Amino acid sequence: MITKTNTRNERPSKPVSASYTTIAVQMLPSDANPMGNVHGGTILKLVDMAAAAAALRHSRKNVVTVSIDRMDFIQPVYVGNLLTLKASVNYVGTTSMEVGVRVEAEDLRSGNVTHTNSSYLTYVALDDQGRPTIVPEVIPRTSDEKRRWKEGKQRRDQRLRMLTARQKTRSRARE
Numbered sequence: 001m002i003t004k005t006n007t008r009n010e011r012p013s014k015p016v017s018a019s020y021t022t023i024a025v026q027m028l029p030s031d032a033n034p035m036g037n038v039h040g041g042t043i044l045k046l047v048d049m050a051a052a053a054a055a056l057r058h059s060r061k062n063v064v065t066v067s068i069d070r071m072d073f074i075q076p077v078y079v080g081n082l083l084t085l086k087a088s089v090n091y092v093g094t095t096s097m098e099v100g101v102r103v104e105a106e107d108l109r110s111g112n113v114t115h116t117n118s119s120y121l122t123y124v125a126l127d128d129q130g131r132p133t134i135v136p137e138v139i140p141r142t143s144d145e146k147r148r149w150k151e152g153k154q155r156r157d158q159r160l161r162m163l164t165a166r167q168k169t170r171s172r173a174r175e
Contacts, residue, residue: 012137013138013139014137014138014139015141016089016139016145016148016149018057019055019088020057020086020087021088022084022086023087024082024085025046026080026108027078027080029079036078038078038079043073043083043103043116046083047071047119047121049085050087051119054089058092058135059125059135059136061135062125063126064124065123066122068122072117072118073117075114077116080107081105083105084103084106086102087100087101090138090148091148091149094134096125097122097123097125097138099123100118100148102118104116122159
């Protein structure tokens with residue numbers, strides 16, 4: 001995907017679609033407990049992998065996970081299910097990217113697909129020396145992408161407010 005230069009600040013930009021990533025993995029007995037329920041940690045690892053791939057596609061830089069907002073397990077995932085993870089960049093700061101991931105489990109015999117999890121992860125792009133580096137802006141084109149961009153900006157603002165409050169609390173505790 002060729003990046004375009006944004007005329008207002010000469011920062012490159014890419015459409016959300018440049019980051020679209022889909023991973024599908026059939027769940028095996030080694031992914032589950034003795035009752036056949038897939039471990040949450042297995043799902044979390046796959047979520048991180050899908051989100052990292054989307055962030056890499058957008059930035060074309062090494063990326064590191066900074067945070068996962070939360071992970072609610074809405075429905076169980078069982079051995080034999082095909083787990084499909086869909087990830088894309090929602091919002092971009094200067095060096096950070098919010099990636100949304102939707103997880104669905106498909107019963108391959110019945111064809112029934114269930115939404116099992118969704119999560120937002122934040123990544124920071126790193127340069128060759130391991131320091132945060134500027135990433136391209138993201139251009140939302142569809143109404144869904146525009147909604148996710150707006151909500152991503154709100155979540156980023158909330159994360160930064162929480163971080164500032166935590167830093168103030170730690171600073172006061174040291175005094």
